[in-house]
Amino acid sequence: MQVKIDTRPLLIVILSRWWRFPVFLLLGYAIHYGYGQKPPEGLSLEGYRALLVFLTCLILWVTRLLPLAVTGLFAMVAPPLLGVMPAKEAFAFFGSEPVFFIMGVFILATALLKSGLSTRLALHLLKSGSKSPKRLVLHIMLASALLSFVMSEHAVAAMMFPLIVIISKRLNLSPQGSSYGRILFLAMAWGCVIGGIATMLGGARVALAVGLLQEAKGGTITFAQWTVAMLPLVLVLFVFCYFLLTRFFSIDIETVEEADSAIQSQIRDLGRPVMEEQFLGLLMIAAIFSWVFFGMQFGMASISILAVVLLFMFRVVEWKDLQEKMEWGVILMYGGAIAISSILNSTGAGLWFTKQFVLPHLNSTWMLMLALSLLSILLAEAMSPSAVVAIVVPIGMSVAKQFGLDPKVVVYAVASASGLAYALPMSTPPVALAYSSGYLRMKEVILPASLMALVSWLTLLLTARFWWPVLGIHVGG
Amino acid sequence: MTNIALLKLQLLYYGIRADRDLPSPLTNPFGLVHLVLPEGLAVSVHLNENGTDSPFLLRREGTAFFLDVAGKESIPVQWTPPLHSYQQKTSSRVSVSEILTVHGDFIAVHPSHACRFGQSGLSCRYCGSSQDISLHPPFTPRDLVEAIQIVEQEKRCDVVCLSSGHVETADGGIERLEKWVSEIRKHLNVLIALDLVPPETNDWIDRTYAMGVDALYYDSDFFNPNDESGGEPRAIFQKHKARQLEALEYAARIFPTGAVLSHLVIGFEPLAETRASIDLLIDRGVVPVLAYFPPYDGSDLRSRWTATPEAAQEIYAHLYERLVRTRINPHWVQQYDVVLTCLEGRFLSNESPRYHLKLKNFYETRFGRALRFGMARLRRHLRVREVPA
Numbered sequence: 122m123q124v125k126i127d128t129r130p131l132l133i134v135i136l137s138r139w140w141r142f143p144v145f146l147l148l149g150y151a152i153h154y155g156y157g158q159k160p161p162e163g164l165s166l167e168g169y170r171a172l173l174v175f176l177t178c179l180i181l182w183v184t185r186l187l188p189l190a191v192t193g194l195f196a197m198v199a200p201p202l203l204g205v206m207p208a209k210e211a212f213a214f215f216g217s218e219p220v221f222f223i224m225g226v227f228i229l230a231t232a233l234l235k236s237g238l239s240t241r242l243a244l245h246l247l248k249s250g251s252k253s254p255k256r257l258v259l260h261i262m263l264a265s266a267l268l269s270f271v272m273s274e275h276a277v278a279a280m281m282f283p284l285i286v287i288i289s290k291r292l293n294l295s296p297q298g299s300s301y302g303r304i305l306f307l308a309m310a311w312g313c314v315i316g317g318i319a320t321m322l323g324g325a326r327v328a329l330a331v332g333l334l335q336e337a338k339g340g341t342i343t344f345a346q347w348t349v350a351m352l353p354l355v356l357v358l359f360v361f362c363y364f365l366l367t368r369f370f371s372i373d374i375e376t377v378e379e380a381d382s383a384i385q386s387q388i389r390d391l392g393r394p395v396m397e398e399q400f401l402g403l404l405m406i407a408a409i410f411s412w413v414f415f416g417m418q419f420g421m422a423s424i425s426i427l428a429v430v431l432l433f434m435f436r437v438v439e440w441k442d443l444q445e446k447m448e449w450g451v452i453l454m455y456g457g458a459i460a461i462s463s464i465l466n467s468t469g470a471g472l473w474f475t476k477q478f479v480l481p482h483l484n485s486t487w488m489l490m491l492a493l494s495l496l497s498i499l500l501a502e503a504m505s506p507s508a509v510v511a512i513v514v515p516i517g518m519s520v521a522k523q524f525g526l527d528p529k530v531v532v533y534a535v536a537s538a539s540g541l542a543y544a545l546p547m548s549t550p551p552v553a554l555a556y557s558s559g560y561l562r563m564k565e566v567i568l569p570a571s572l573m574a575l576v577s578w579l580t581l582l583l584t585a586r587f588w589w590p591v592l593g594i595h596v597g598g
Numbered sequence: 599m600t601n602i603a604l605l606k607l608q609l610l611y612y613g614i615r616a617d618r619d620l621p622s623p624l625t626n627p628f629g630l631v632h633l634v635l636p637e638g639l640a641v642s643v644h645l646n647e648n649g650t651d652s653p654f655l656l657r658r659e660g661t662a663f664f665l666d667v668a669g670k671e672s673i674p675v676q677w678t679p680p681l682h683s684y685q686q687k688t689s690s691r692v693s694v695s696e697i698l699t700v701h702g703d704f705i706a707v708h709p710s711h712a713c714r715f716g717q718s719g720l721s722c723r724y725c726g727s728s729q730d731i732s733l734h735p736p737f738t739p740r741d742l743v744e745a746i747q748i749v750e751q752e753k754r755c756d757v758v759c760l761s762s763g764h765v766e767t768a769d770g771g772i773e774r775l776e777k778w779v780s781e782i783r784k785h786l787n788v789l790i791a792l793d794l795v796p797p798e799t800n801d802w803i804d805r806t807y808a809m810g811v812d813a814l815y816y817d818s819d820f821f822n823p824n825d826e827s828g829g830e831p832r833a834i835f836q837k838h839k840a841r842q843l844e845a846l847e848y849a850a851r852i853f854p855t856g857a858v859l860s861h862l863v864i865g866f867e868p869l870a871e872t873r874a875s876i877d878l879l880i881d882r883g884v885v886p887v888l889a890y891f892p893p894y895d896g897s898d899l900r901s902r903w904t905a906t907p908e909a910a911q912e913i914y915a916h917l918y919e920r921l922v923r924t925r926i927n928p929h930w931v932q933q934y935d936v937v938l939t940c941l942e943g944r945f946l947s948n949e950s951p952r953y954h955l956k957l958k959n960f961y962e963t964r965f966g967r968a969l970r971f972g973m974a975r976l977r978r979h980l981r982v983r984e985v986p987a
Contacts, residue, residue, distance in 0.1 A: 122986060124808040125804060126981050127980070135980060
């Protein structure tokens with residue numbers, strides 16, 4: 122880190138540093154004021170206060186006034202403080218199965234990164250891509266997407282990013298003017314985004330949405346069910362993305378042979394796979410196999426935590442590696458999100474809200490599907506996908522209940538759509554990392570990203586219309 | 599009646615003679631007598647050991663003290679006894695007087711024992727010593743903190759000024775002083791000033807402010823007596839001067855207004871040059887501190903000294919008039935007893951000090967001091983940011 126002195130006028134500095142305090146004061150006053158009011162007709166006092174907590178968290182998640190994890194903690198302590206439910210019940214939400222599933226998945230991803238296995242896989246996927254510029258783009262997309270099937274997409278992006286930087290430097294791609302440099306970083310970012318929706322491991326949002334479903338007694342979705350439901354969407358988006366990147370941006374380079382030597386040199390530096398890598402590879406295959414075939418029987422979390430125990434038994438990772446590299450905050454956020462969703466459900470606040478504000482504007486389940494997916498895609502451009510899930514899924518499930526729609530449809534629609542953010546750096550970590558390379562300008566990305574978002578939305582609707590019914594998931598008439 | 603500002607200059611120039619019936623010890627360990635002139639002007643003046651040359655005689659009548667001016671006029675003054683603190687020692691047995699020098703509410707420290715002025719053979723009134731300073735025992739940041747705490751028990755101290763001495767490193771001596779600054783920050787509630795050589799790059803200036811330094815001195819030596827010689831020395835001098843001005847100008851944007859200062863030694867160059875340097879500095883938001891350090895009577899350098907008090911007063915008036923017309927705060931140099939401060943120049947001019955004098959007086963109150971310290975901390979808290987390298 123480097124020290125810089127902010128020399129702007131002091132008033133501007135104060136506003137830029139302290140604007141949060143007046144906003145917090147205002148929010149605190151609003152909660153205090155709301156707390157003293159009578160609940161609207163048809164809503165219980167607990168339900169009214171639960172709605173108050175939900176709205177506060179909504180503001181905090183959207184504005185990021187507090188880190189997402191801290192808002193999650195607030196969501197757990199606010200219900201007992203406002204008398205919505207006893208503290209014991211509120212804190213019990215932290216012990217729900219999806220939280221432990223995600224914890225296990227994150228630990229496995231950290232182990233993949235730390236052992237170098239993910240880098241080795243990525244380099245081997247990239248190796249044969251240096252025959253032509255277009256092929257390199259395809260291989261970068263493929264490596265990013267395939268690895269995002271088994272690791273969270275931000276971990277994949279963090280691992281791929283330095284490799285793409287090395288390749289860009291070796292190809293002498295200038296951050297200012299190289300169109301091909303832009304393509305490579307977008308291929309990485311969008312590859313991760315598309316791959317991230319394929320399984321429950323690509324983004325923690327799916328597990329969160331499934332957790333919300335379970336808490337609302339709406340059943341569950343297995344690893345295999347999710348993956349099969351998303352298959353056409355992933356394939357179509359992958360192909361479209363490849364054509365969009367290679368057609369929309371000009372390929373201002375004739376050969377990428379230099380990239381080959383860079384990749385070969387990286388592979389040489391890695392040396393032979395060590396025993397930890399081999400063990401981890403086998404463990405991942407076994408874990409995925411178990412999630413697919415025994416997920417329902419033993420529980421997703423049990424399998425992921427068992428895999429973690431095995432990791433430690435064979436000393437593939439040390440605890441200090443996890444302390445440094447794990448996104449522990451996300452786990453806290455999930456506990457809070459599940460707590461909020463549950464209190465909205467148990468107090469009837471979600472139902473009341475949807476009756477008052479949502480249902481009058483919707484007249485069919487397809488309208489609901491259209492609205493939820495579009496809203497999720499739009500929100501995901503400005504918010505963390507998990508925050509979108511935490512906000513939209515509880516409301517969506519309440520509406521679905523009114524229409525007699527299976528709440529799983531809401532989970533499929535929102536959890537997939539909230540992962541499809543392509544344009545803005547604040548959307549997902551892969552996109553943010555791509556921007557940090559210096560190769561991307563927002564004005565150059567916004568049009569192809571909007572096209573990707575539009576095609577993603579339409580493909581999701583088509584998948585829901587034609588593919589999901591084959592799997593027994595019906596959106597309705 | 600004698601002009602008070604002129605009187606201060608004359609006292610710094612001529613020193614005083616002491617009457618027989620005066621308290622003992624009369625001077626501090628560095629041979630200086632602390633007096634407060636009418637209008638509250640503090641001055642530390644040397645005893646003219648040659649006896650007859652000084653026109654000023656300090657005498658006592660009961661509990662009152664007077665300065666007789668050439669036997670014609672008698673001016674009431676206050677004599678401040680030398681600090682007892684100077685005689686005390688830190689826990690590692692280093693004398694306070696070997697660590698620091700107190701000038702009003704300003705403490706001067708040379709951690710490196712390398713005072714440029716003292717090493718040149720001249721007696722340095724600023725750090726209170728001459729070449730002997732290099733003979734002082736080494737002391738640690740902990741000793742310095744203890745020494746300041748000892749002094750604070752006896753009198754109020756607002757600013758501690760640490761000098762890097764002469765260094766030729768890219769950082770201008772900042773790195774060496776960092777541990778001293780952090781130790782003072784950790785234990786004491788004072789403002790910290792550093793007297794440094796301009797660093798080679800401006801990021802060192804950012805770092806200086808961020809580490810907890812409130813004010814900065816880059817001493818100016820803009821007049822080059824060999825300027826007409828041309829050739830390589832001149833080119834080096836010009837390059838050095840350009841960098842010095844650039845560093846000062848940048849620092850003035852980083853530090854609070856008035857907290858970037860530069861000593862200009864008056865008397866060894868034509869007064870027109872000094873005047874030009876004043877303008878040069880003020881135009882860049884820097885406060886010139888005109889150090890009036892005439893070589894003591896009897897030294898070889900006395901004859902080279904061109905700035906008699908009468909001649910120098912016009913320069914001090916110019917400094918005051920230029921400064922009060924700007925928004926630069928001159929209060930960083932206050933209660934400074936070895937130079938005539940910018941605001942003390944008001945006695946040599948008809949120009950109104952505007953709000954500057956009121957502000958200075960306010961900052962000397964208990965509340966003003968607390969506000970000044972608090973604002974300095976708050977400003978740093980707001981302005982310093984850590985960004986990825």
